[in-house]
Amino acid sequence: MLELRQVSRLFGGLQALSQVDMTVPANKIVGLIGPNGAGKTTLINNISGLDHPTSGTIHMNGQPIQRAAPHQITRLGIARTYQNIRLFSEMTVLENLLISQHSQGKASALESLIFSGRYRREEQTLRENAAVLLKRFNLEHLAHLRAGTLPYGDQRRLEMARALAINPRLMLLDEPTAGMNPVETHELGTQILRLRDEGMTILVIEHDMSLIHQVCDEVYVLSFGQIIAHGTPEQIKNDTTVIEAYLGREDE
Numbered sequence: 001m002l003e004l005r006q007v008s009r010l011f012g013g014l015q016a017l018s019q020v021d022m023t024v025p026a027n028k029i030v031g032l033i034g035p036n037g038a039g040k041t042t043l044i045n046n047i048s049g050l051d052h053p054t055s056g057t058i059h060m061n062g063q064p065i066q067r068a069a070p071h072q073i074t075r076l077g078i079a080r081t082y083q084n085i086r087l088f089s090e091m092t093v094l095e096n097l098l099i100s101q102h103s104q105g106k107a108s109a110l111e112s113l114i115f116s117g118r119y120r121r122e123e124q125t126l127r128e129n130a131a132v133l134l135k136r137f138n139l140e141h142l143a144h145l146r147a148g149t150l151p152y153g154d155q156r157r158l159e160m161a162r163a164l165a166i167n168p169r170l171m172l173l174d175e176p177t178a179g180m181n182p183v184e185t186h187e188l189g190t191q192i193l194r195l196r197d198e199g200m201t202i203l204v205i206e207h208d209m210s211l212i213h214q215v216c217d218e219v220y221v222l223s224f225g226q227i228i229a230h231g232t233p234e235q236i237k238n239d240t241t242v243i244e245a246y247l248g249r250e251d252e
């Protein structure tokens with residue numbers, strides 16, 4: 001589904017990504033791990049069009065996307081969450097879900113103004129979709145609270161719900177359990193597995209190895225911008241190169 005070939009990203013003299021080859025097969029959950037500063041977020045920024053590779057190619061279902069803008073990437077069915085949560089903190093939980101779906105609506109601004117039948121029908125569909133997402137992520141009771149007032153774990157789940165609101169085929173998750181306790185982390189893992197069972201493809205950056213083991217079909221390990229290992233979670237766990245990459249950083 002997603003193919004990265006020789007993707008490099010230079011920031012001045014810093015090689016944030018170096019000739020990264022990666023394949024995310026349809027209907028799989030692929031993990032991306034690596035020490036702090038390894039280039040994981042940069043990789044997701046490059047897939048989602050927020051940033052672009054200095055060289056190399058990225059294909060989504062055969063179509064080159066390495067120069068595409070974020071809204072074009074969204075239209076191809078790629079959604080993401082952010083390591084630093086990006087919600088409209090002054091809006092309610094429900095409003096956050098409605099507004100993210102809005103780009104999908106077909107009614108024009110003028111139609112909205114005069115409240116046409118088409119607009120009302122779309123509004124109804126948006127609200128129904130939002131209700132399904134609220135239920136799925138156990139946020140129903142919080143629907144009318146301002147997003148910024150929610151505890152961290154709830155905000156993370158809302159971020160995920162918001163990404164899903166555009167009905168993507170591929171989800172890019174940047175540390176979706178950061179700040180969650182072990183129970184919340186495991187529950188989110190169950191949700192991620194459920195999405196895969198429903199046909200979604202997922203690339204997930206994660207520091208929590210229990211989540212990686214719970215959900216991932218395969219894992220890539222990034223260190224100083226390079227892929228240093230790729231395999232099943234079990235293979236990665238016992239890979240000496242990977243263990244050294246983490247220990248090396250801890251020594252610093």
Ligand SMILES: Nc1ncnc2c1ncn2[C@@H]1O[C@H](COP(=O)(O)OP(=O)(O)OP(=O)(O)O)[C@@H](O)[C@H]1O
Nearest residue numbers: 011014016034035036037038039040041042043083
């Ligand atoms: N816009 C930018 N300009 C310059 N340098 C950047 C930029 N974005 C990232 N970097 C650098 O690129 C490297 C990779 O950063 P990145 O955020 O991708 O790492 P990461 O693996 O996501 O780390 P973490 O686990 O801490 O989230 C870091 O050295 C970072 O300082």
Ligand SMILES: [Mg+2]
Nearest residue numbers: 040041042083
């Ligand atoms: Mg990061």
